[in-house]
Amino acid sequence: MxxxxxxxxxxxxxxxxxxxxxxxxxxxxxxxxxxxxxxxxxxxxxxxxxxxNQNAIFFKQRKTFTIGVILPNLKEEFFSEAINGIEEVATGHKYSVLISQSRDDIERERQILTTMKNNRVDGIIASLGANTTQYDHFAALKKYGIPLVFFDRVPTLPEFNKVYSNMNSGTREAIEFLIEKGHRRIGVLNGPEKMRSSKERTETYMQVLMKKRLKIDLGLVISTDLTRESTLQAMQHLLSQRPRPTAILAINDYIALDAMQFARQQKLKINKDICFVSYANLPVTSYLETPPMASVEQYPYQQGAKAAEILMQIISRGDKDEKSSEPETFQNIVINGQLVVHSKR
Amino acid sequence: MxxxxxxxxxxxxxxxxxxxxxxxxxxxxxxxxxxxxxxxxxxxxxxxxxxxNQNAIFFKQRKTFTIGVILPNLKEEFFSEAINGIEEVATGHKYSVLISQSRDDIERERQILTTMKNNRVDGIIASLGANTTQYDHFAALKKYGIPLVFFDRVPTLPEFNKVYSNMNSGTREAIEFLIEKGHRRIGVLNGPEKMRSSKERTETYMQVLMKKRLKIDLGLVISTDLTRESTLQAMQHLLSQRPRPTAILAINDYIALDAMQFARQQKLKINKDICFVSYANLPVTSYLETPPMASVEQYPYQQGAKAAEILMQIISRGDKDEKSSEPETFQNIVINGQLVVHSKR
DNA sequence: GATTTTCTTGCAACCGTTTGCGTAGACAGA
DNA sequence: TCTGTCTACGCAAACGGTTGCAAGAAAATC
Incomplete structure (x- = not known):
């Protein structure tokens, strides 16, 4: 009935x-x-x-009280934690969150953006797919008046709002930590070359080594495309170097997990024959018998929350002065990563 | 401009x-x-x-082409994988997916349901919070004509559509596997007593032991509320039993991780002094040096996809014969869990 | 008692799109 | 020339709310 x-x-x-x-x-x-x-x-x-009927209201108000979030995947705890931050802030402002995964596929990313645009979301928070090097589809949002904030994986261009974790300080700490522990040959499992974080990591790596007057061997810095396969290949390469690196800096915990698994299969003892330091500091690693020695915490929750706050702010500003033509300014928030040491030896 | x-x-x-x-x-x-x-x-x-303007169309058509998904959290890979299944099917039908986390909090769950109702989602897919024992808020959806399909953590009542993994066959396989390996005292880290899966697990546990003519010690079956704390407490209890259980069946991989960590701290060797078998078979466990001996795969992707299919079907049926008063029937899809053995010894 | 003010309420337009129905014009057949 | 049939389009209502403006009734003022 x-x-x-x-x-x-x-x-x-x-x-x-x-x-x-x-x-x-x-x-x-x-x-x-x-x-x-x-x-x-x-x-x-x-x-x-x-x-x-919220729908009627949305329609009438020409607002949906919904923000779209587009990120590579939900599997990585980093992203699901970031979502928590976003959700928290968004619901605090009575906004709903529409989540979509790009799966690091630029076509999907495009598709999602169009759908979100047609659905008239009030704003978008995005983290770039690994292969995204053009930003025209994102730039197009401006034309439709949809505000956009990037987080974590952000474009290198200045004309976007972004929140991200700066690799410099964390990387510096990480490498200094390793050097202090006596490591002299440190391998780097880096992300795609085009990624801003990859560049920063390489830069800092070299800076620190130079400052410490250690020999720099760029053969120890390998780019990967974040897939398991390319990680294993890179590890193969790194471990075949002579002398073999005694420590490896991995772009994130998942990559580190794959790398450690590989090392173990090569009969290397983790934290003894070879040490790992990675980024993100995800809870999963705490369950390992031999977790990475240290990890650079990147505060995903805070990144998400901050991105959402900025977006909310832009939206409410836009609501007020519909057509103030003050020059648009872009926020560029950097959250300093911080090294967390897990294992003392 | x-x-x-x-x-x-x-x-x-x-x-x-x-x-x-x-x-x-x-x-x-x-x-x-x-x-x-x-x-x-x-x-x-x-x-x-x-x-x-999709919004205008939604409004006009009295449809939003959006389905709501409400689940305990996104952190667990089980759920994010389920979402992948849901998304796949939904986008295939040109539907968007609105995701929300209840965080096992029944108040939040209620809140989310009202929001979704007011936003006029066309249907809802839900997995219950750990503490949800009343279903009135879900039952209310019927009044508003919003179809509902549960998955994984489903209510025990018959008047709901559900897709879940049956614990019986997987549990039977798991316990027979352990017995075959020589284990005679098998502990169980169970979920909340009210959960259907918990009941099934206990039932099967007893059945198998009886069939094998082994002594049943109900002191070895402990309910937890899925929090880390209660897992640790339960482990404390289990390990203090004499003779100590030589194997433990944990409700899911995350619980197993906590339990294994605890066991390790007690100087027990995993897979030697004490063995673990769990449910879900998540990728994370493959990174452990000593993963659980076996895990019951529960096919989250398939569960999600199936739930979405059912929902789509109900929605399209509802679109046609607006008011056919044929008696409502409820789908009850069971996906048999299957034991996956990781370690032979 | 006339006028003004205040309090309540209704009218109607609007948001963007869909859709049933009506109709002007073209053209053919008678 | 008169009907009738198509073709190609327009009118207007509807979806469910919000809101500026007007206006009637009641209360207050002189």
């Missing part, structure tokens, strides 16, 4: 013999409505279990 | 001096529109980069 239709404002108006506008105002506690009618309306609304 | 408004059908109509209905039909390739106008309209639409 299901109701054909949910109760509407019209229904209430009809039953109470008042106009819809009166009902609407009564439900909003508008001062211009008499106490009598106001209570009558509110009571009937409660009885009917009335809830406004 | 951002456009104030996105191009609408009206705009096109105005520019071409035709009516909006003509434009609408032209864009839909309606036969009643002349070829001349049709091409004129379509071309201008392309030039203006016109895209229909």
């Amino acid at each position: 299901k109701e054909d239709r949910l109760p509407t404002i019209k229904e209430i108006a009809r039953r109470l013999n008042v106009s819809v506008s009166t009902v609407s105002r009564a439900l909003h506690d508008h001062p211009g409505i008499g106490l009598r009618t106001k209570t009558r309306v509110q009571q009937l609304a409660r009885e009917l279990d009335y809830a406004p | 951002k456009e104030d408004r996105l191009p609408t059908i009206k705009e096109i109509a105005r520019r071409l001096n035709v009516s909006v209905s003509t434009v609408s039909r032209a864009l839909h390739d309606h036969p009643g529109i002349g070829l001349r106008t049709k091409t004129r309209v379509q071309q201008l639409a392309r030039e203006l980069d016109y895209a229909p």
